[in-house]
Amino acid sequence: MKFSLSWLREHLDFTASCEEICARLNGIGLEVESVENPAEKLAGFRTAKILEAHRHPDADRLQLCRVAAGAGYEDLQVVCGAPNARAGLHVIFAPPGTYVPGLDITIKKGKIRGEESGGMLCSLRELGLGEESNGIAELPETAPIGEAYATYAELDDPVIEIAITPNRGDALSIRGIARDLAAAGIGHLKPWLTEAVEGDF
Numbered sequence: 001m002k003f004s005l006s007w008l009r010e011h012l013d014f015t016a017s018c019e020e021i022c023a024r025l026n027g028i029g030l031e032v033e034s035v036e037n038p039a040e041k042l043a044g045f046r047t048a049k050i051l052e053a054h055r056h057p058d059a060d061r062l063q064l065c066r067v068a069a070g071a072g073y074e075d076l077q078v079v080c081g082a083p084n085a086r087a088g089l090h091v092i093f094a095p096p097g098t099y100v101p102g103l104d105i106t107i108k109k110g111k112i113r114g115e116e117s118g119g120m121l122c123s124l125r126e127l128g129l130g131e132e133s134n135g136i137a138e139l140p141e142t143a144p145i146g147e148a149y150a151t152y153a154e155l156d157d158p159v160i161e162i163a164i165t166p167n168r169g170d171a172l173s174i175r176g177i178a179r180d181l182a183a184a185g186i187g188h189l190k191p192w193l194t195e196a197v198e199g200d201f
Contacts, residue, residue, distance in 0.1 A: 003159070003160060010190070011174055013189075018158045032160060036159050047152050070145055071146060078093070080121045090145075091121050091136050095107065127149075
């Protein structure tokens, strides 16, 4: 059974940390098999904005983009080959040192066709979050500049997987897990109110 902390919060009012919840689950016989936080794989990626985009002088399919990506990256040049890169676009930026899971590479500062590139503008596929690959990801104009992408996209949400024994069918539902945690002293179980459905006959 897998569940996220945000899903658990729909049924349980708690202030305990993920580590405390896992310890309590193990203590009540719901063995934690794994904990995975998508945000950990996206460390380093941040929201940014393309200020200018011009054609690379030595490559028809490349552009030189001036990018603003927050503190420490207020104005830098990035060489980009995405066809949809354009001035004013809000994007996902990977500064040097960022590991890109979809490509299995770590970004380095360098030169591309003689022009300096201080990072990478990314697609969701390169982040391991989707299959689209027709260019870099386009964020809404309201996206802030310089925020951790995992925070902006609300991906900082650990997923806990527990083992279920044959006699614990009740733990195959998030409600059952929340009830057990509440009984074990982790938070308070929220009321489960269902709306009455009037008959139409």
